[in-house]
Amino acid sequence: MSKLWGGRFTKTAEEWVDAFGASICFDQKLVKEDLTGSLAHVAMLGKCGILPADEVEQITEGLKTLQKKADAGELEFSVQNEDIHLNLEKLLIDEIGPVGGKLHTGRSRNDQVATDMHLYLRNETNEIMGAVRNVQQALVNQAKQHVETLIPGYTHLQRAQPVSFAHHLLAYFWMLERDFSRYEDSLKRVNISPLGAGALAGTTFPIDREYSAELLGFDGIYQNSLDAVSDRDFIVEFLSSSATLMMHLSRLCEELILWSSQEFQFIEMDDSFATGSSIMPQKKNPDMAELIRGKTGRVYGSLFSLLTVLKGLPLAYNKDMQEDKEGMFDAVETVKGSLNIFAGMIDTMTVNNETMEKAVHQDFSNATELADYLATKGMPFREAHEVVGKLVLTAIEKGVYLLDLTIEEYKQASDLFSEDIFEVLQPKTVVARRNSAGGTGFEQVKLALTKADKILQVKEETLA
Ligand code: ARG
Numbered sequence: 188m189s190k191l192w193g194g195r196f197t198k199t200a201e202e203w204v205d206a207f208g209a210s211i212c213f214d215q216k217l218v219k220e221d222l223t224g225s226l227a228h229v230a231m232l233g234k235c236g237i238l239p240a241d242e243v244e245q246i247t248e249g250l251k252t253l254q255k256k257a258d259a260g261e262l263e264f265s266v267q268n269e270d271i272h273l274n275l276e277k278l279l280i281d282e283i284g285p286v287g288g289k290l291h292t293g294r295s296r297n298d299q300v301a302t303d304m305h306l307y308l309r310n311e312t313n314e315i316m317g318a319v320r321n322v323q324q325a326l327v328n329q330a331k332q333h334v335e336t337l338i339p340g341y342t343h344l345q346r347a348q349p350v351s352f353a354h355h356l357l358a359y360f361w362m363l364e365r366d367f368s369r370y371e372d373s374l375k376r377v378n379i380s381p382l383g384a385g386a387l388a389g390t391t392f393p394i395d396r397e398y399s400a401e402l403l404g405f406d407g408i409y410q411n412s413l414d415a416v417s418d419r420d421f422i423v424e425f426l427s428s429s430a431t432l433m434m435h436l437s438r439l440c441e442e443l444i445l446w447s448s449q450e451f452q453f454i455e456m457d458d459s460f461a462t463g464s465s466i467m468p469q470k471k472n473p474d475m476a477e478l479i480r481g482k483t484g485r486v487y488g489s490l491f492s493l494l495t496v497l498k499g500l501p502l503a504y505n506k507d508m509q510e511d512k513e514g515m516f517d518a519v520e521t522v523k524g525s526l527n528i529f530a531g532m533i534d535t536m537t538v539n540n541e542t543m544e545k546a547v548h549q550d551f552s553n554a555t556e557l558a559d560y561l562a563t564k565g566m567p568f569r570e571a572h573e574v575v576g577k578l579v580l581t582a583i584e585k586g587v588y589l590l591d592l593t594i595e596e597y598k599q600a601s602d603l604f605s606e607d608i609f610e611v612l613q614p615k616t617v618v619a620r621r622n623s624a625g626g627t628g629f630e631q632v633k634l635a636l637t638k639a640d641k642i643l644q645v646k647e648e649t650l651a
Contacts, residue, residue: 249283293392301381318526325533380405384415387503426490440476457535489514
């Protein structure tokens with residue numbers, strides 16, 4: 188079988204060598220993008236008078252036929268034709284004859300593949316942004332049910348201060364909001380056309396890059412042909428945003444796993460997102476959360492792999508860059524899958540309000556209140572801290588909590604204490620009073636929910 192670039196060769200490579208160099212087994216994912224890019228390119232060739240109208244027509248029809256066949260799963264690709272670009276060109280020539288060979292006028296696979304990747308990531312980034320929004324919505328829906336549900340807040344995984352469970356969930360809403368805006372911002376750099384940069388130096392044909400860019404819905408063109416064909420920053424950026432997003436998901440997964448353990452029992456995963464054990468009949472494992480936590484690693488891997496591939500490359504295109512694709516495809520599927528599962532898990536989990544409630548009554552997470560109480564009455568905070576520390580020690584020795592000590596014991600510790608401390612120490616009061624901006628006070632949480640609703644509404648409009 189002769190190669191489309193076979194002219195200067197006197198012998199052909201063996202099949203296993205071809206197979207090593209080929210990317211068709213994975214870049215066939217770009218079939219739609221490649222055909223879309225070609226349609227714009229040939230339209231531009233026609234508009235600029237580089238190809239006559241009848242040839243443009245034939246090529247266009249041929250490309251559309253290939254698209255139909257692709258949709259029907261009827262295209263057959265071969266390793267001998269290396270990649271999606273050469274495979275489609277070969278199939279086009281088979282379809283419409285030698286005129287198909289004119290499609291590649293004023294173009295190189297180097298600007299072609301870059302164009303495909305830009306189109307692909309633009310589409311996928313938008314889809315992922317929609318999926319992020321769905322997770323944010325699931326978090327807000329749960330949060331609305333649990334503004335007044337209390338959960339121990341932790342530092343060092345030691346109970347620190349009680350918080351509203353909604354407040355805890357909304358922390359993730361805001362992380363995802365940053366993820367959303369990272370993707371949104373990256374679209375500015377994704378949506379730029381490399382088409383027409385040629386192999387590396389531009390072309391002698393009187394092409395119109397702005398025109399093909401416009402046909403493809405790009406906001407502009409790369410200003411430098413060398414940069415256009417060798418830039419993969421937009422993929423690095425995508426992977427970096429995705430790595431950060433996965434890190435966020437993974438952290439909440441870790442919490443879901445802890446919370447659904449026998450030790451915490453704060454939540455129960457819905458059966459549809461849990462699995463059983465093949466040997467221990469009592470078990471219900473939070474597999475999906477564990478898997479998302481685990482999959483975070485492969486997205487980090489793709490980011491590091493690409494950064495490493497690129498770091499030593501001279502301008503312009505190098506075959507190394509073919510290694511940019513599998514990690515990107517994998518990250519796209521991993522992120523989309525994880526987000527979809529995640530939204531389902533959050534939507535369907537059951538929250539055990541009572542266990543949480545019990546937990547915040549069985550700890551010393553209201554100790555800060557006592558120190559603040561004394562400080563409000565004029566005692567330097569450092570001294571107040573010491574006084575309360577001693578009270579905590581007394582309670583521990585007696586095997587009780589702060590609410591169980593008597594007013595006499597308090598007064599003995601400091602005469603600034605009076606009866607109202609028993610109200611101050613109630614976990615609900617503790618949370619309600621943290622009404623500083625962005626705090627867990629119920630008023631603040633309700634305000635945050637209003638803001639979140641507004642953001643989701645705007646996002647819905649922009650994505651629609
Ligand atoms: N399959 C190649 C890739 O994915 C397409 C570009 C090939 N260009 C070249 N000059 N060999 O990177």
